[in-house]
Amino acid sequence: MIEGIFVEGLIFSIMVLGILISYRILDFADLTCDGSVATGAAVATMCIVGGLGITAGLVLAFLAGVLCGLVTASIHNKLRIPGLLAGILTMTMLYSVNLRILGNKANVSLVRVDTLYRLFPEAFSFLPQAFASLLGTLIFVLVVKLIMDLFFRTDLGLALGALGGNEQVILSQGMNPATLKLIGVGLSNGLIALSGALLAQYQGFADANLGQGMVVQGLAAIMIGEFLFSSNRISLITLRAILGGIIYKALMFLGRKYGYLIGITPNDFKLLTGILVIISLTVAQTRAMASAKGARKKALERTQSLKEADNA
């Protein structure tokens, strides 16, 4: 059971990494996620069911996600509308597209075909099945994390980070922010779709409604991660996002298992997730205010001591 939470959490954390790129690194509030996670699941499922294989399924799911992100970023760039609205448009359109991909069915099952979660137990046959799945997923997530850490240390990755902090800097350095947004939002949704592709294989089916409320869950995970430790190093930022994803899923598990004791049902989870995000934002704000207050106090003390030194 506990392995299941970790597997679910790890799969979920790939999506959290994607959301991290758009929300935190690019500062682009992107709602495409709710649609692109299901797109990834649908594309991977249809590839695997159609006999193209798992690798092709994963690659195509990633590319389909990138495409979703490109659509959102293009709408934002060309029509000059806020990213939020561009994302909502893409997400809404994707609902129909996803149903098309799934052959006009609300869900397609993955039973009786080879999936990653059949391969993992075979590859790691020295482990019990559940642990083999966990190990396989863990390796997968670590590879994704490593690539992401490397990417954000390249010149291009740094430029993406700078864009989120200050668009004028990018303009001043002769780069087109529109192009950078295409790259960033594209990659973000590629990862999100990849997460969907894994999720479909893990749960054994793809569902057109898979993505509902995913953005908020991802944000909650990012914020949980940010409570763990603060850092400006990309490797630690991605690490805490992954940990946040796992903790979020664990909390939801606890809610499912013991929630009935205080009258909570899975129906309440969306509400609770939203409240979790609000609490996180409140705490973060209080913290920022406290540190500003601390800095002010320090500055006052410094001027005070300078004055005293002058007097003496």
Next chain:
Amino acid sequence: MLEISHVTKVFFPGTVNEKLALEDINLTVNDGDVICVIGSNGSGKSTLFNMIAGTFPVTSGTIKLKDKDITHAPEYKRAFMIGRIFQDPTKGTSANMSIQDNMNLASSKGMKGLKFSLTKDRKAKFRELLKQIGLEDRMEDNVGLLSGGQRQALTLLMTTLSRPSLMLLDEHTAALDPRNAEIVMDLTKEYIERFNLTAMMVTHNMQFAIDYGNRLIMMDEGHIILDVAGEDKKKLTVQSLVDEFRKIRRKEFDSDEGLLTT
């Protein structure tokens, strides 16, 4: 080097808020010119800079830089040749990145690739450069931790890394305290001289505008009303400038700041 001909800018055309910000501006900047631009608030100084840098499109007219028509080039393309520093010290650097990453970003213009260019050699080079502004031991600190003066000095250093053909300094010391303003201004003068840069500098300080640079431009209500260079400029005084303004515009010079900060 920079040729502005018949540039006009109208904001909100066709609405009740229509405002003529620049009217038929003609200006030729020569290689090596250091021009101080003065004028009261709303006279069009910043709009002129925005037109040159490409922040907003011109309503009519043409702008040429090094014989290339850049009238319709987007801001990021002009940035290859134009280095601009704003009044707001937070605009020139990315706060959530370290000093060395900011420097690295600025060391070459244009779209970046998948390279790790922050090598040991480069770090050593940055360290040497940062000694000029006393930040050599804080290369891994986030820029957000620096003071306004330090950030503006860093922006200046970053901007000169690429040796721009034209520097636009938009009151870049106005938001700093007097001591830091002086440090940044001294640094500005040093770089302009050392790299033989062509620069346009907006300032509210008339005395400074008279003392510094080889050319002075005064703007009012969207026009360049005075353009003095060389020997003529050396003869200027604050009083003669104000008198000149009164003669040309038949009204009082209304920038207290310009008169008081001597």
